[in-house]
Amino acid sequence: MPKTPLTFTLNDGEVAVFVDPGASLIDVLRRGVGDLTPKQGCAQGTCGACTVLIDGKPHLSCLTLAETVEGRRIDTTAGLAGGPNLHPLQKAFMEGFSAQCGFCTSGMLMASKALLDRTPNPTRDEVIEAISGNLCRCTGYEPIVDAILSAAQQGGAR
């Protein structure tokens, strides 16, 4: 089967790759482009570890057919920090001990970035709703919710 050429924007950079028919976006990001920040937990839409932003909105990269992102903009955790400066969400997660094993963290960061970009001062309920598609088996969620709220207070929408 011939591969399909695919171009898209990834965190401000242009990407051009050849993809296998039926490849998921997470496969292309991790294996094709080498961006290892999205994690694949379940490959069935349950865990949210693979969450990336497509044109600013959260999507599950494990269930996104890669060729459907032609010409679109993808944001992953790899693009969050500006050089040595962590994104306010990353800083708040670090300071709040909101990552233990860290497997869910990348998805949590992208889901919460999508929230803060649109709702800079969310309520606790809005935060819970925003990460409701992301499973964390370690933290019990409270430190994550607290971190997102504290990032919001520090102007987390950036």
Add this chain to the structure above:
Amino acid sequence: MLSVETYPTLAEASQAMTDRSRFLAGGTLVMRAVNYGDQGFDRIVRARQVDRDIRTESGGLRIGAGATMADVLASRDAALLHVVAARIGGPAVRNMATVGGNLFAPNPYGEFTTALLALDAQVVGVNGQTTPIESFLSGRAHHRGLIAAVTVPRVSEGDFRFLKATRIKPKGVAIMTIAATLTRGDTRLAFGNMGPTPLRAKSAERALNNATLDERGIAQALEVCTQDLQPADDPLASSWYRREVAPVHLKRLLLNGGRR
């Protein structure tokens, strides 16, 4: 080996469908099957032109099959269905999952379709042919051709009720879903995840027609509510448990708008 074919229009994509093809809209069902090595198909068919339009027409509401749950939530015309779309998946799933795809969602999914069944929706095929959703669902396993839209007759907001019973909040998979249109003399009551497809509880509908919505008025409906259903065992709940709790959830839906 899998192949992906992209056509300009839905009509052309429809022509290209075979027994070994799956149509990809939002991807939440098809890509999951791909990831798990489903050998039931080897062609993914998609269309560039996607109808995501939601608008009020003379008969009621028309929702393009490509509209996502997030599109439904963003549409003022579809306000009636916000309670339904909001309970599906998390934000990422709602940005992907489509109304057309939900029509084919197997258990334990398909909450939107359960609501459409209670609302007496029509399923509009690519060729323009409309099918009442109940007949569509009974023939779903052998359905051919693609869906262009669904239309929902006008229902007053106070008459529509929806409940999704889950073990965890705010997001969890449904043990069962119940949707009802409580128009006097014309009650429609649909259960999701209580049979191979969403099903109507017709005995309970008859008992509810013209009944007053109080403990006494609904007693008969609670008694017979699982008569027309065929709940299965799955990892979430046994068939026995589902039958036991169905009247409890139905009572909450009828007397308390679905709240505990």
